[in-house]
Amino acid sequence: MLDTPSSPSRSLSDAADAARLIPEAHGPGAHGAPPLPEAYGVPRLVLMVKDPRALFAYWELPESRPGEELWLTVHETDSRGTVRGEPTGRYRVGAVGRYHLAVPEGGRYYRAYLHGSGAGPLLESNVVFTPPGRPSELEDAAWLSKGELSRWFHWQPGGPWSPGFDLAAVERWLSVQRTSSDGRFEVEVWTR
Amino acid sequence: MSRLNPPHQEKGYLAIVLHAHLPFVRHPENSSHLEELWLFEAITDTYLPLLEVMQGWVDDGVPFRLTLSVTPTLACMLADPLLQRRYVQHLERSIALAHQEMLRTRGEPAFHRLARMYRDRFEKAREAFLHRYRKDLLGALAHFTRHGLELIASAATHALLPLTEPYLSAARAQIQAGVEHHRRVFGLDPAGFWLPECGYCRSLDPFLLDQGIRYTFTDTHGLLHGVPRPKYAVFAPVYTPRGLAVFGRDVETSKQVWSATEGYPGDFDYREFYRDIGHDLPWEYLAPYLPWGVRADTGLKYYRITGRTPHKEPYDPERAQWKARLHAHNFVFNRVHQVRYLREHMDRRPVVVAPYDAELFGHWWFEGPWFLDEVVRRIHEVDHDVRLVTPSGYLDEHPTQQVVEVSSSTWGYKGYFEVWLEGSNDWIYRHLHRAAERMEELAQRFTRPSPVEARALNQAARELMLAQSSDWAFIMKTGTVVEYAVRRTREHLHRFFTLADQLAAGRVDEGYLEELEARDNLLPFVDYRAFRPQPGQPAGLATGARI
Numbered sequence: 001m002l003d004t005p006s007s008p009s010r011s012l013s014d015a016a017d018a019a020r021l022i023p024e025a026h027g028p029g030a031h032g033a034p035p036l037p038e039a040y041g042v043p044r045l046v047l048m049v050k051d052p053r054a055l056f057a058y059w060e061l062p063e064s065r066p067g068e069e070l071w072l073t074v075h076e077t078d079s080r081g082t083v084r085g086e087p088t089g090r091y092r093v094g095a096v097g098r099y100h101l102a103v104p105e106g107g108r109y110y111r112a113y114l115h116g117s118g119a120g121p122l123l124e125s126n127v128v129f130t131p132p133g134r135p136s137e138l139e140d141a142a143w144l145s146k147g148e149l150s151r152w153f154h155w156q157p158g159g160p161w162s163p164g165f166d167l168a169a170v171e172r173w174l175s176v177q178r179t180s181s182d183g184r185f186e187v188e189v190w191t192r
Numbered sequence: 193m194s195r196l197n198p199p200h201q202e203k204g205y206l207a208i209v210l211h212a213h214l215p216f217v218r219h220p221e222n223s224s225h226l227e228e229l230w231l232f233e234a235i236t237d238t239y240l241p242l243l244e245v246m247q248g249w250v251d252d253g254v255p256f257r258l259t260l261s262v263t264p265t266l267a268c269m270l271a272d273p274l275l276q277r278r279y280v281q282h283l284e285r286s287i288a289l290a291h292q293e294m295l296r297t298r299g300e301p302a303f304h305r306l307a308r309m310y311r312d313r314f315e316k317a318r319e320a321f322l323h324r325y326r327k328d329l330l331g332a333l334a335h336f337t338r339h340g341l342e343l344i345a346s347a348a349t350h351a352l353l354p355l356t357e358p359y360l361s362a363a364r365a366q367i368q369a370g371v372e373h374h375r376r377v378f379g380l381d382p383a384g385f386w387l388p389e390c391g392y393c394r395s396l397d398p399f400l401l402d403q404g405i406r407y408t409f410t411d412t413h414g415l416l417h418g419v420p421r422p423k424y425a426v427f428a429p430v431y432t433p434r435g436l437a438v439f440g441r442d443v444e445t446s447k448q449v450w451s452a453t454e455g456y457p458g459d460f461d462y463r464e465f466y467r468d469i470g471h472d473l474p475w476e477y478l479a480p481y482l483p484w485g486v487r488a489d490t491g492l493k494y495y496r497i498t499g500r501t502p503h504k505e506p507y508d509p510e511r512a513q514w515k516a517r518l519h520a521h522n523f524v525f526n527r528v529h530q531v532r533y534l535r536e537h538m539d540r541r542p543v544v545v546a547p548y549d550a551e552l553f554g555h556w557w558f559e560g561p562w563f564l565d566e567v568v569r570r571i572h573e574v575d576h577d578v579r580l581v582t583p584s585g586y587l588d589e590h591p592t593q594q595v596v597e598v599s600s601s602t603w604g605y606k607g608y609f610e611v612w613l614e615g616s617n618d619w620i621y622r623h624l625h626r627a628a629e630r631m632e633e634l635a636q637r638f639t640r641p642s643p644v645e646a647r648a649l650n651q652a653a654r655e656l657m658l659a660q661s662s663d664w665a666f667i668m669k670t671g672t673v674v675e676y677a678v679r680r681t682r683e684h685l686h687r688f689f690t691l692a693d694q695l696a697a698g699r700v701d702e703g704y705l706e707e708l709e710a711r712d713n714l715l716p717f718v719d720y721r722a723f724r725p726q727p728g729q730p731a732g733l734a735t736g737a738r739i
Contacts, residue, residue, distance in 0.1 A: 033678065033679040034682055034686040036682055046358065046622075046625060048357065048613065049357075049600060050608060050610055051607075051608035051609065058621065100618070126358040130600075132599055135417055136417065136418065136420050138420035138421060
C-alpha cells in the first residue's frame with residue numbers, strides 16, 4: 001500500500017497550511033542493508049511531539065477499501081484524552097503514511113484520528129502533551145525537601161502510577177494554594 | 193585544610209559536567225573499519241588527556257569536583273579486547289607516520305617541531321594506555337571517584353528517550369540497562385543520570401527514580417518553561433512532582449565554550465581541526481598509514497585557525513597553551529562575577545551548571561584539556577568566591593527545592609526534537625516502535641525461556657537498543673556519513689526482527705545467534721525482562737489501534 005499525499009485536501013486552519021507532507025518511504029537508498037517493510041500489517045496511528053507547535057504522525061490501516069477517502073484529524077484534548085472542540089487540522093491521506101503537523105499552541109494535549117467514509121473514526125492515536133514553549137505565568141508555590149515531597153506525593157489520589165497524576169494534578173494543587181491566600185500564591189509553603 | 197569543606201564563604205558554585213559518548217562502532221567483520229577511528233581519536237585526544245589532567249590535580253593536591261557520564265556503548269568499547277588491540281595498532285601507525293613526518297619536514301622548522309610534538313604525544317599515549325592504565329581506562333576513571341570525580345550513568349545506547357513514546361518500556365529498558373551497566377562496570381550506584389541529548393520528558397521520572405537516580409539535567413528552557421516558573425531560573429535545581437532533582441544548563445557558560453564562532457574554541461591561535469595531513473599530502477605517501485584505503489584524519493594537524501579565510505599559518509603550541517590559560521582565567525573571572533551578581537538576588541548560593549560533550553575537550557578543541565586544567569587550578573588558587581561542586585554535593589547541602597513540572601526539551605537545534613524527527617530521519621520511528629512493541633510481547637510471553645531462548649531474547653534487546661541510538665538519526669540529519677547511519681539502523685532492526693521471528697516460531701538458529709553475540713557484543717548484563725510492562729502501566733500503545 002502506498003501513501004498518496006501529493007494533493008491533500010486541507011482544512012483552512014493555519015495549522016493545516018503549515019503541515020509538511022512527505023511521501024512514505026523507508027529512508028534514503030538501499031545501501032546494501034536489508035530492506036525494511038513499508039508497513040507491518042498492524043492497524044495503528046501514532047502521534048509524536050516534535051516541538052511546542054509541531055507533531056509528527058505515522059499510521060497504517062491494512063484493511064482499508066480501495067478508493068476509500070481517508071482523513072487524518074488532530075484534536076486538542078484534556079489530559080485523559082477527551083476531545084475538546086473542533087479539529088486543529090484535517091488532512092486527506094493514504095492508508096499508510098507519515099505527516100508533520102502544526103498545532104496552534106504549546107502546553108496542550110492532542111490526539112489524532114483516522115477517518116474513513118463511515119461515521120466513526122477508524123483509528124485513534126495516543127495522547128501527547130506538547131511542551132509549553134514559554135515561561136509559565138505561575139510562580140513560586142511549593143518548596144519541599146525530598147522527604148516532604150515524597151510524603152506530599154503519596155497523598156495524591158492514585159499514587160505515583162496514577163495516569164491522572166501529572167501537570168493537571170500540579171495545577172489543581174496550585175489552584176488550591178492560590179485560593180487559600182486570597183488570589184496570591186503562597187510562597188515557600190512547606191519550607192524546612 | 194581543603195577548600196572543599198570551607199565555612200561556606202563562597203558566593204556560589206560551578207558544576208562542570210562532561211558527557212562522554214560514542215556510538216557502538218565495533219566492527220569485527222573487517223580487519224580495519226573507518227568508523228572505529230572515532231574511538232581511537234577520542235582515546236588519544238580526550239580520554240587519556242582527561243585522565244592525565246585529573247592525575248595532575250591529585251598529584252598537586254588540587255581538590256576538584258567534576259561530574260562525568262560514560263555511556264555504556266563507549267564503556268563497552270573501551271573494555272573490548274579487540275578494540276584495545278586495534279587501538280594499539282592505530283597508535284603504532286600514528287607513531288610511524290609522525291616519524292616519517294619528522295623526516296619529511298626536516299627543512300621546515302615550523303612543521304618539524306609539530307611532527308615531533310605529535311610523535312611524542314602518540315608515544316606518550318601508547319605508554320599511558322599500555323603501561324600506566326594497562327588498557328583499563330574505565331578502572332582509571334573509577335579510581336578518580338575517590339578524589340572528586342562523580343561518575344553518573346546514561347542510557348544503554350544513547351537513545352533519545354522521549355521519542356520512544358508511546359512505547360515507554362523501551363525507555364525504561366534503556367535506563368535500567370544503563371544503570372545496571374554502570375553498577376557492574378564501576379562498582380558504584382550512580383546518583384545522577386545523563387539523558388542522551390539532554391532529552392527530557394516527564395514520563396521518564398518514575399523509571400529514573402526506580403533505579404535510585406537522584407538527579408538529571410535539562411537544557412535551559414527545560415527549567416525556564418517549567419510550571420510554575422522556577423524562582424531561581426537555572427541557578428538552583430528543582431524537584432519534579434515525583435521527586436527527581438533536575439539541574440538546568442547555564443546559557444552563558446555554554447556559549448563561551450560551545451560556540452565555534454563566539455566561544456573560546458574559535459580563537460585564531462587554536463589548532464585548526466579541519467586541516468589534517470590525511471587530506472593534504474599525496475595518497476601514495478599516506479597509504480601505508482591509512483589501512484582503510486581512503487583518506488582520513490591522521491591526527492597530525494599543522495595549522496592554527498588563523499582567521500576566517502582559507503589561508504592558514506603554522507600552529508604554535510606554546511602560544512595556544514598560553515591562550516588556553518588566558519581563556520580559563522576569563523572563564524573563571526566571569527563565573528565569579530556571575531555568582532556574585534546572582535547571590536545578591538538570591539536567598540541561597542547559586543549553582544552554575546556547565547555541561548559539555550567530553551569529546552569537545554581535546555578532540556574538537558585541542559586545547560580544551562589545558563583550559564579545563566587551568567579552570568580548576570584557578571578556582572582553587574585564586575578565585576574563592578566560586579566553588580566547584582557536583583550535583584550530589586549541592587543536593588546534600590541544599591535539600592529543599594522548588595517543585596516544578598519540567599518541560600520536555602533537548603539541547604539540540606531549536607531546543608526540542610526536530611533534529612532527530614524531521615524529513616531525513618522520521619522514517620525510522622515506525623520501525624523502532626514496531627520493534628519495541630514486539631520486544632514487549634516477547635518479554636511478556638517468555639516467562640521461563642530455555643537458556644538458548646534467553647540468549648536470543650537478550651540479543652534481541654541489544655539489537656533493538658543499538659537501532660535506537662540517537663547517533664544514527666543525528667547523522668542522517670547532519671548529512672555526514674548518512675549511508676553508514678542508515679545501514680546501521682536497518683541492520684540492527686533486521687537482526688532484531690529475525691531473532692523475534694525465530695523466537696515466535698520456537699526455532700532459534702544458534703549459529704545465527706552466536707554470530708550476532710560475537711558481533712554486537714555490548715551490554716553483557718542486559719536483561720530482556722526490562723521490556724515487560726509494569727503493573728499499572730499499559731503495554732505498548734494505550735490507544736492507537738483500530739477502534
